[in-house]
Amino acid sequence: MSARTVLAADGVMKRWPNGRVALESVSFSVDEREVVAVVGANGCGKSTLLSVLAGLESVDxxxxxxxxxxxxxxxxxxxLSRYDQRALSAHRARVGLVFQQFHLFPHLSVGExxxxxxxxxxxxAPEVAKRLARAALERVGMHEAFDRRITELSGGQQQRVAIARALANEPEILLLDEPTSALxxxxxxxxxxxxxxxxxECxxxxxxxxxxxALVREIADRVVLLNAGRVATTLPTEQFLASDEPLIQAFLSQA
Ligand SMILES: Nc1ncnc2c1ncn2[C@@H]1O[C@H](COP(=O)(O)OP(=O)(O)OP(=O)(O)O)[C@@H](O)[C@H]1O
Ligand SMILES: [Mg+2]
Structure with a gap:
């Protein structure tokens, strides 16, 4: 871990209450300004890893x-000690998580x-929260929808609002789960x-x-391939996409 490391997981194992081990032993880190893509087959543990990194799920x-x-x-x-509890609450507020299925609150407006x-x-304070919400919506081109209902929006618009909601806290790190899969x-x-x-811009x-x-190629600096709850490989994006390593080839040929 370097001085520029923002978020790091070290040997993380996660077993769900039903006994299924989603992460066997995952070590992973993200540096300041870095964009890391996490890829892998359905069920390999990608969403679980994001929940753990966001401080929403326990690890074993x-x-x-x-x-x-x-x-x-x-x-x-x-x-948890009170000190660790406080660090965890601060962390949750500092990380922006965009869920795979948006998870917007349908009974609240876009702005709310x-x-x-x-x-x-x-x-x-409410007026500060409103200002931050407006600024975030402006960044995703949805500021005119502040008072609209979530249910009136298209899938693409909901995804923008989900991104704005994650940006509203001015997070130091943004975690996005399949931001284009529903579009x-x-x-x-x-x-x-x-x-x-x-x-x-930030x-x-x-x-x-x-x-x-296409998304990975366009914005990721580095790609981490998960396979059955483990990091199979991590490479700079161009090298990953050009790799002839069998596991990477197997993934690329199905993606
Ligand atoms: N809440 C849960 N309770 C029990 N098992 C779970 C839970 N969430 C995920 N799992 C299991 O953990 C494993 C990893 O799931 P996860 O959702 O992290 O995979 P994923 O890589 O995000 O898959 P996908 O590409 O389908 O989104 C799977 O076997 C899944 O069935
Ligand atoms: Mg998932």
Whole structure:
């Protein structure tokens, strides 16, 4: 781990309550300004890894650190000290997570969805939360939809709002789970362009889970291939896409 490392997982093992081991032993890190793509077959543990990195899911072994501070959520057998609990809450507010199925609140407006993080995660006053929400919506081109209902929006618009909600806390790292998988080719191109612009305009580090090789090629600096809960390989994007390693070839030929 270097001084530039933002988020790091070290030997992380995650067993779901039903006994399924989603992550066997994953070591992974992201540096400042770095965009890392996490790829791999369905069920290899990509979404689980993002939840662990966001501090939302417990782990059964290993640890997760944000700029050197432990933010590991232990399994139920272990109680967190108040200090670690505070570090974890701060971490959750500092990480922007965009879920695979958006998980927007349908009963709230676009603006209200984006105000939740600043208001309750960062404990900002209502008018400050509103300003942060508006600024985030502006960055994704959805500021005119502030008062609209989530259910009135198209899939592409909902994805933009989900990204804005993650940006509203001005996170140091953005975690995106398949940001284009629910979209048609035109909307996909728009979201790729948006993410590309975001990486160019700000220093936010990003972890993007995606099956979309065009997206990976366009914005990732490095690719991590997961295979059955382990990191199979990690390579700079160009080398990954040109690799003739059998596991990478098997993935590329199916993607
Ligand atoms: N909440 C859960 N409870 C039990 N098992 C789970 C849970 N979430 C995921 N799993 C299991 O953990 C493994 C990894 O799942 P995960 O969702 O992380 O995979 P993924 O790589 O994101 O897959 P996909 O490409 O389909 O999104 C799978 O075997 C899955 O069935
Ligand atoms: Mg997934």
């Amino acid at each position: 072994a290993g640890r997760v650190q944000f700029r050197g501070t432990p933010i590991t959520v232990p399994n139920r057998a272990v109680r 969805n984006c105000m939740i993080g600043p208001r309750y995660g960062l404990q900002k 048609d080719p035109q909307r996909t191109r728009e979201i790729v362009a948006l993410l590309r612009a975001l990486t160019a 220093a936010t580090a990003m972890v993007i889970v995606s099956h979309d090789l």
